[in-house]
Amino acid sequence: MDSVRTPDSDPSEKSGAPAPPEPPPPSPPPSLGGKVRSAARWSLINTVVMRLGNFATGILLARFALGPAEWGVYGIAQTVLLVLLSANELGVGLAIVRWDGDPRRFAPTVLTLGAASSALLYAAIFVSAPAVAGLLDSPEATGVLRVMCLCLVIDGVAQVPANFLTREFAQGKRMVIDALNFVLSTAVTLVLAFAGWGAMSFACGAVAGNVAALIGCALAAPGTLRFGWDPQQARALLGFGLPLAGASLLALAVVNVDTMIVGSSLGQVSLGFYVLAFNMSGWPVRIISEAARRVSFAGFSRLAGSPQALAEGFGRALGVLVTGTVPLCVLLGGLAAPVVHLVYGSTWVPAAAALPWLMALGLVRIGCELAYDCLVAAGQRRSLILVQALWLVALVPVLVAGAHLNGMVGVSQGHVLVAAGLVVPAFLYALGRAGIGFGTIARACAWPLLGGAVMALMLLAARRILGDSAPALVLVGTGALACYVVCVLPSRRFLLGSRAVETV
Template sequence: MRESLPRLVDTAPTESAVLASALKRGALWSAGGTIFLRLGNIALMAVIARIVSPRDLGIFTLAVTVHTIVVSIAELGVASAIARSDLDVSRIAPTVATVAIGSSLLLAVPMAIFANDIAWALGSAEAGPAVRILAIGVALIGPFAVPGALLQRDFRQNVVFWASAISFLPGSGTLLLLASVGSGPEAFAWSRVVGQVIMGGFMMASAGAPVWPRVHLDVLRPLLVFGLPLAGANLLSQILLNTDYLFIGRMLSVGELGVYFLAFSIAMWPTAVIGSILNGLVLPAISVVRRDGGDVAAAVAKGVRTVGLVAFPMAAFLCAFSSPLLLTIYGPKWHAAAPVLSTLAVYGVLFVLGLLLANVIIATGRTGVLLVVQVCALAALMPALPLGISVGGIEGAAVAHIVVIGAVTTPVYVFALRRSTGLGLRRLLHAVGRPSVTALTAAAAAWLATWWIESAVLQLVLGALIGAIIYGSLNHLAITALTPAKARSLLKLKRVASRRHKESRNPV
């Protein structure tokens, strides 16, 4: 008989109001924390960009690429099982802790030993010290995996917010201090490690009683069956996101790589703002909807529409105002990133929508689908990137990303989602139709109204104001429906209608 993960039994159906309240509270904390940190990082990079050179940033980019790829498989995907509300966490958590700690150490040690060789293979031996420092961050993934997943399971995004806020200051101070004395790449690396230690320690202290590593053999195999495909998908996903850095590092200069890295980081602002909310809420929320027999397709369609309302205007604004934004925040030496940013803004919004769909697929337990998606995308991207770079440089790399995510990744996600939830393409297009059209309209109108202004600061501010007014007026009803007051009103009307329906069917 095939082994399976232990599920919760004799669980009373979750009240929709309780779930809605938890989701709303978690979303607000997650959004608030993400916006706070994003604004803090923008302010920090505005200072750092005037201290370090594109070359320093390019060297660090190679080091952090290694770190990002290794971290994606550091806990073998098993921690996501804890975030599933339909599983018995008390039974699986000790085994998850054992797997996460052991696997992260097994990856961190060789990364530190062979740091110089890895850096040389990537095209810049100067990245070796930063790679070795970031290996510490890989080792820390294991101890913090279970506490982080427990907070996610319980929608305790308020704890994650405070952990992020508290760790931001010492991490930023480390970066500023080391960068000011000329240690550019290593400054970025140490700041990440310092922030991770403080954030992880705070989360561990707030997650409750510690989970001590132990191995329950009856859940080990099901955990690995669940986690390994997810880890493989995560690995391929990070390779997809970072392969361009590897190709640019070897085919072009590290200075151009630094310019591209900054543009890509800005283009992912929609993901930075929305991604933490999706990763923190979608998996436990959809698992609860499935457990209670709810309409998963309707929940996903509503989620897609909500994400689109936020992501599309951000991407459209970045595309239209890339040049004044870079000049205003980062300075003239980064102006070369403007055309790349305009192109990558399209990729950013497609990526965040794919992130939502991927979390839904994980919640249905079909993690193998994600592995298939990433294999297909990587097979298409590997030849597309060198071709794009050879033809168009760093802009060509951006175009290659858009072609692959639009023609390969997104269609496969949509097909898998229909198989898992019954949500079809027409309903998805309907969900994103209005946000995408109105965002393009608002961005185009704002650009036409401000293109003649010589001051980059004034153009940026007026463009944002005009675009926000137009977009807000075109989506007034949809945006109002997302506010807490409106949500409470709709919930109250739903309860009244439900009570009247029961009374009509059961007359006294």
């Protein structure tokens, strides 16, 4: 007689056969904190490697191929490109990172909007390039502008797959893409520079590298380069993106208006020195802040629903950034002249006069850029636009006066005056409205700023005693860093403390 199988019976028990092994439980999905830390590691490695490569390339070009005048022309073209890039896709690309749901539903409309707006912008700059170059007292920049700004069109297409990678914290793939970009752009730039192409070598290299990045992003995020159009989505995207594009345009105008003022007031040679100094001041910003910003906006966007979690995440991110950046800024600012002479040669030593002030500006920029991402994620777009507009309106007359009173050093001093005296308080007020109090920010910055002050005093005293020889600089720098580490040790629990973000 057949046995009756009940819900609780097991046929293996009847036959005496061993029971099949239980399937392993499904592994839990990675937490947000784990994703952010992994992406941040990859992003930091990527940024450090790429910046070291750019640093080495800049040394080769400055020492053996290009002079201050060529760097001035390149600075003008780069400034115009960066300002236009801030608005070339109307800010709608960030919806792929920020909006909930499946971004593939609205990505075709994003791509159409971005490609169309960037193409129109390029047509406008192609026609107006002679007038722009003449206004900046650099008529030979016309051709360089027309070639370099081809990157607008490429970026308008590439921003869709690139933002998919950002949304998924896929910074390992971004590292491979950026490496392809760097290798190709550097190879083209070096070959053309040593062949006598001058500033045009930068433009051709930038276009070649951006083409490689577009192809890499398309392969890493397959299926995202599909054009489409939905009028309802387009209206919603423009309502979301245009304020962000306006804020981004203002932010880049703040960073780049000094180049236009120096070029039109002081000439190409002074502009070349200033561009070199500004690029050096950006080393810490690019290495540390750029790595963080590739994950910060996506991370803050996931925390925006919880004001407490957002405040904790911002405080810890700011603490890590400031702790890592302060010693670099103090070392480069305190050892400006010997570092410029050692790295770029005696021709470029005049650039060192502006460097200490620009390093202070770089430190302020790191905090402001992180605050920018946090305010965007928190939906404080109006506050952000007001802060950026205030910054730009106050900056222009101060920089013009600084250029006439004290040349490029006066421009650098004007930058610091406006940023520290006006913009930082404005950002503190805006962050407070988003639920991030002054206490959180003070806790994140107090120990690093104290350590930076101790470092600066030690550098000044030790240089007077030991001089500026290479062994003395190594000894002084090592001692100053050791003092800094001792000063910031009390903050280690704050920086490595609670991981409550992972549970959000």
